[in-house]
Amino acid sequence: MLTTKDLTVEKINALLKSAQEFAEGKTVKAVDEIYVSNLFFEDSTRTKTSFDLAQRKLGLHVVPFDVTASSVNKGESLYDTVKTFESLGVNLTVIRHKQDKYYEELKNISIPVINGGDGSGNHPSQTLLDLMTIQQEFGKFKGLKIGIVGDVKHSRVANSNAEALRKLGAKVYFSGPEKWFDEGTIINGTYLSIDDLVTEVDVVMLLRIQHERHGEKMKISLESYHRKFGLTKEREKMMKKGAIIMHPAPINRGVEIAGELVECERSRIFQQMKNGVFARMAILKDALESKGFKFK
Amino acid sequence: MLTTKDLTVEKINALLKSAQEFAEGKTVKAVDEIYVSNLFFEDSTRTKTSFDLAQRKLGLHVVPFDVTASSVNKGESLYDTVKTFESLGVNLTVIRHKQDKYYEELKNISIPVINGGDGSGNHPSQTLLDLMTIQQEFGKFKGLKIGIVGDVKHSRVANSNAEALRKLGAKVYFSGPEKWFDEGTIINGTYLSIDDLVTEVDVVMLLRIQHERHGEKMKISLESYHRKFGLTKEREKMMKKGAIIMHPAPINRGVEIAGELVECERSRIFQQMKNGVFARMAILKDALESKGFKFK
């Protein structure tokens, strides 16, 4: 599972169904002794821990990898590192790497590689947990209006999610500083000011400002960003009845969203994290079953 | 378990009893699938490894956390990090953090938080293992004379231990460079020169010089510190028959204590480490049982 593009509507629905079963308490364990490793070349708490928990709940053996203590520091290439894990007998890896489409280098790897985020590109497991959260709330995607707000250009989540949501029949709107939008992205969605967007949509899907990916320093202060583009307390009051707030986290409190809203009634932010473990259990089980491993 | 202050004498005795049973070979395992994570924001070998071993011996699943590869680097707050682990399904966390009373920020967290050390404040699991070591030796606390020697002002151990020892009826003495004593601390103990202290007490409890917490550079050399305030080979000979030496480690050999004394007959330093695993098993089991988890 490398990009959201690879996923058909049927596959998405099958994974959502499996994830929802885990959410409702289903437990399965690997029949075989399966070894997995999470090769995270970029900082992460949620995604890495979430995969780790999903793996342990499926009865897999998690082999640690710490990039700062690895031979990557001796100049080893990504391919050689992954090939090493394959040779050592690891049966599946999850990879996060700052390089866009790093997985194109890994064509000769025969064990499953799950994409835990590549550069500004894809983050398909995040998409699945976001879809799961929306489905739990609304029971459908068709006709829903989803507003993606913020740092669209630098966000893996924006790209992955917009694609999947359109495929499933939702209407996608964007908001945020205009210079942050790629041409390609704007063409497939509608740009709205944040004030117009919050009254229109069923889901306000906030993105994190990726300070660390901005080549040049942001021209506006964080307070000013919050006022002009963020979900303020006032804007939350303008949202439709039943509309929800989502954010992939980590949250810059007081920037993308007012600190007080993080755990408000509309917020599904921590529900998203909870769903993340179940979504990843579904993804891992599916990838391993495709290689003939069994669960029961 | 956040501060030693929270612990009644009854609770201390119950935990000591449970820890001693583990020391004598009792084994129990969690009936449920329990996930725990040790969020150490400061360097540690002993405390972290000790909790980790205690958790594994209780049959818990330990989910790794590495602060240097976490979203803390993207500016995530402590509360959001802990709330994330709770949302992901982790059932208990142990936290070490440099901020005094960091746990006051965590009131809305509903899973147990065990304090693995906060700033210069508390370190209750260390206290429990120290008490356990003293009890194994003397079978009681009442009437015992305990000398706490060294960097009292910067030591979590000094604060936690002095409080508990007085509660249990021991008499606490202090020694070390006078400018390192807080007013509050001295008031509840007696200050003695190191030469007077070693002949008086049943336990010489050495503290580590916390180089990394001293705002200004120490004014005296390490050799000079050892001569004026440390446990030299000569001073060890002046100790009472049956009196013991303790140190929470890591040890600055030749500073707080002569290197030759670290494993001498009076030393209980490595016994303390051994007891640490059992003390933490008792603490963890107690915290989890209070949430309804079962062991057998």
Added chain:
Amino acid sequence: MLTTKDLTVEKINALLKSAQEFAEGKTVKAVDEIYVSNLFFEDSTRTKTSFDLAQRKLGLHVVPFDVTASSVNKGESLYDTVKTFESLGVNLTVIRHKQDKYYEELKNISIPVINGGDGSGNHPSQTLLDLMTIQQEFGKFKGLKIGIVGDVKHSRVANSNAEALRKLGAKVYFSGPEKWFDEGTIINGTYLSIDDLVTEVDVVMLLRIQHERHGEKMKISLESYHRKFGLTKEREKMMKKGAIIMHPAPINRGVEIAGELVECERSRIFQQMKNGVFARMAILKDALESKGFKFK
């Protein structure tokens, strides 16, 4: 298991037999609850992960250790760190440390210490996996011609391997920049230019250039090194029928070996990694059995 020197021919053969059984699918698990920890003070992917996997496959509990988050940063000595793990109840440690013969400091440690590499000295588990790879290929050592090529002076592998291979009856040749050879090493082998060596030997055993150990900057460019001392595509064609290529990795592609040769037909590089897990299972099982632990 600290140095290759300690190993008799009988012991080597017993370990190779045990490792080969694991390679052929034998599985055993520890009867007791055994805790192990891998104390790697230097970067490693392969060796550390390989030991980790070997340990899990034997049913051991692996207690994590991260030097960058340890009390080593507070100045704790190696002895005190290892003694701590022993006191905490860890039953065996694997250590990699940059100091030559670090294990001489550890004489008072009573749990087994497996050497995962010391300074420029020994790396006996790598030797065992290399021997295993050669034995799988040729079924014998006697009379084989082995060429060790490259940075002999800075390589743990060169020292460990040359010693064992001679003991087993193989003939060892060296090649590489002459100034990189120790007197002692050259005396026990024959120096050949790389062009002469590749036509002569059954095994071309390449060493990694240890950039990080060279006190002074290398005087020649990497391209020039490859041309003068490396295994180029042209030199591979000059190798004998049935001769194989080995490398302990990580590989500097285009320096010690042309990138295209890494997975060529003669290459056993990834086979070596695979064998590494089995060789380490044999070593661990042997060390633990010598302490009375049982496997079945």
